[in-house]
Amino acid sequence: MPKVLVTGGAGYVGSHTAHVLLRKGTEVVVVDDLSRGYRHNVDAARLHVRPLADTDFLVSLMQREQFDAVLHFAAYALVGESTEKPELYFRNNVAGTVSLLDAMSRVGLRRLVFSSTCAVYGEPLVVPISEDLPKAPLSPYGESKAIVETMLSWMDRGRGMRSVSLRYFNACGADPEAGLGEEHDPETHLIPLLLRATMTGQPITIFGDDYPTPDGTCVRDYIHVLDLAEAHIAALDWLMADKPSGFFNVGTGSGYSVREVLAAVEKIVGKPVPFRIGPRRAGDSPVLVANPAKIQETLGWKARYTRIEDIVSMAWEFERKHGKRRTAI
Ligand code: UDP
Numbered sequence: 001m002p003k004v005l006v007t008g009g010a011g012y013v014g015s016h017t018a019h020v021l022l023r024k025g026t027e028v029v030v031v032d033d034l035s036r037g038y039r040h041n042v043d044a045a046r047l048h049v050r051p052l053a054d055t056d057f058l059v060s061l062m063q064r065e066q067f068d069a070v071l072h073f074a075a076y077a078l079v080g081e082s083t084e085k086p087e088l089y090f091r092n093n094v095a096g097t098v099s100l101l102d103a104m105s106r107v108g109l110r111r112l113v114f115s116s117t118c119a120v121y122g123e124p125l126v127v128p129i130s131e132d133l134p135k136a137p138l139s140p141y142g143e144s145k146a147i148v149e150t151m152l153s154w155m156d157r158g159r160g161m162r163s164v165s166l167r168y169f170n171a172c173g174a175d176p177e178a179g180l181g182e183e184h185d186p187e188t189h190l191i192p193l194l195l196r197a198t199m200t201g202q203p204i205t206i207f208g209d210d211y212p213t214p215d216g217t218c219v220r221d222y223i224h225v226l227d228l229a230e231a232h233i234a235a236l237d238w239l240m241a242d243k244p245s246g247f248f249n250v251g252t253g254s255g256y257s258v259r260e261v262l263a264a265v266e267k268i269v270g271k272p273v274p275f276r277i278g279p280r281r282a283g284d285s286p287v288l289v290a291n292p293a294k295i296q297e298t299l300g301w302k303a304r305y306t307r308i309e310d311i312v313s314m315a316w317e318f319e320r321k322h323g324k325r326r327t328a329i
């Protein structure tokens with residue numbers, strides 16, 4: 001079993017992945033500065049609360065623990081915030097990764113799985129999106145991830161560092177049994193906001209219903225966070241087998257509109273979702289749906305949660321069981 005360093009393991013996707021790895025018997029150590037993640041997502045014994053910028057700390061941790069690979073989740077991920085504070089995103093996502101890569105080079109650690117995003121494509125010319133489309137990010141967030149992908153290709157050439165970049169589509173869902181789910185603060189994501197609207201009675205705003213889509217609302221490829229966790233494990237296995245670097249879309253290949261997700265929430269919760277139609281949100285593409293053929297063929301990974309009702313149902317169970325702790329955070 002490999003031993004892995006998980007950066008950002010107290011955050012949403014990182015904590016789910018760390019949990020699945022532990023269940024499979026992999027040794028996991030987490031570094032997280034808790035600026036966006038939560039202490040309750042990680043067993044205290046394996047958590048180091050430190051910023052990625054602390055290269056010397058990373059070097060001594062890597063020397064002590066002798067990791068086989070790094071799973072790198074630590075990043076800020078709000079498109080809107082990134083357009084207002086680009087420097088925050090370049091410092092945290094890009095400079096943080098430079099520090100990590102520097103530490104890895106110093107100790108000769110040469111395997112990395114990187115959390116990338118479909119935001120690297122910007123507004124794609126063709127849908128479903130395959131990996132050969134050009135990168136054309138529309139936000140500092142997407143740009144920060146595109147820059148890291150480019151850095152990784154140079155690390156491969158210069159340092160022999162092998163990496164897999166996973167371009168997530170819309171991460172969602174929860175693992176209610178593990179007590180893990182979406183807890184962004186502030187929450188900006190569609191499914192938790194729809195669920196909360198049914199509980200509070202406060203209407204959610206649908207950002208635009210005049211898009212060139214069948215019902216006028218944006219279409220997204222909603223990928224369950226547990227499927228994302230499995231994609232990381234497939235990438236880790238790939239790198240442990242000394243296979244070459246690569247980058248892959250991680251999505252289901254099916255799209256749902258905002259109205260379709262709203263209807264699924266009404267069905268699962270059994271209550272209407274109060275909503276109003278607002279203006280479009282800056283930076284939203286009408287349709288973002290993955291062509292997941294490359295990861296299926298290369299890494300042998302395929303999404304298991306393809307029905308939006310199943311995803312919503314697990315998110316709803318998490319919200320009912322654990323939503324209350326939000327007020328305690
Ligand atoms: N959305 C919406 N109202 C909200 C939040 C999101 O209409 O309060 C829409 C958003 O415009 C997008 C989709 O829901 O089309 C998914 O948005 P989310 O922020 O969850 O993920 P993103 O696509 O930004 O990664």
